[in-house]
Amino acid sequence: MKKILVIDPSKEIPETAVVDRLQSVHGDVFEHALFYINDDLAFIAQPPTTYHGVVLLGSEYHVGNAPSSQSHLSDWLIKAMDTEVPLLAICYGHQLLGHMFGSKVSLLDNNQTKRVGMFKTVIDADARLNLQPASIDFFYSHYQHVESVPENFEKFTTSPGVPVSGFRHTKKPVWSIQAHPEWMRIDIPTNNNVPLTLEALKPGHALIDAFVSFSLTV
Secondary structure, eight states: OOEEEEEEOOSSSOOHHHHHHHHHHHOSOEEEEETTTSOOOGGGGSOGGGEEEEEEOOOSSOTTTSOTTHHHHHHHHHHHHHTTOOEEEETHHHHHHHHHTTOOEEESSTTOOOEEEEEEEEEOOBTTTTBOOEEEEEEEEESEEEOSOOTTEEEEEEETTEEEEEEEESSSSEEEESSOTTOOOOOSOOSSSSOOOHHHHHHHHHHHHHHHHHHTTO
């Protein structure tokens, strides 16, 4: 049975809770690849069409300091896009996708300030994901950002301080977002005043669930 591949490029702690939540909602339709922790490169040998869709999660790594296997990941993602396998790239994944298509990825500011917390994000309507325009608080945790929308992509979301907070391909089923719609942890300090609760994270979960539902039907 075809599954949705969750590529987890975490540096030390895998995002097991994220996959557990997805499975509780959608069933046993996920393959969890620990790309950097375990050097899990098995999926690289598979054609992307093996999968219903691909979710590329965030990482403590940046595109400029990730292990050399990042290049293999980039090549495989290109194949996925060429064969129109649905792709959702999150945080590090968002930055990697921008980097792959020629956008500059840089620090948010010269002080290397980390932006952590719930921040207002405006989402455009998206027919494929069955999304209506909305203004939602999403969780963010990042030092860097994508400076411009790559060629053949268009803005998908905007957020104060991060103008290119999300983009989507103009023709292919590819979405990219700087926020963490998958986020499950509420035990970390934030640098704004919006409470971090599981209830507050649900709008983000709805976005990733919409992607999964779309992927399972194409």
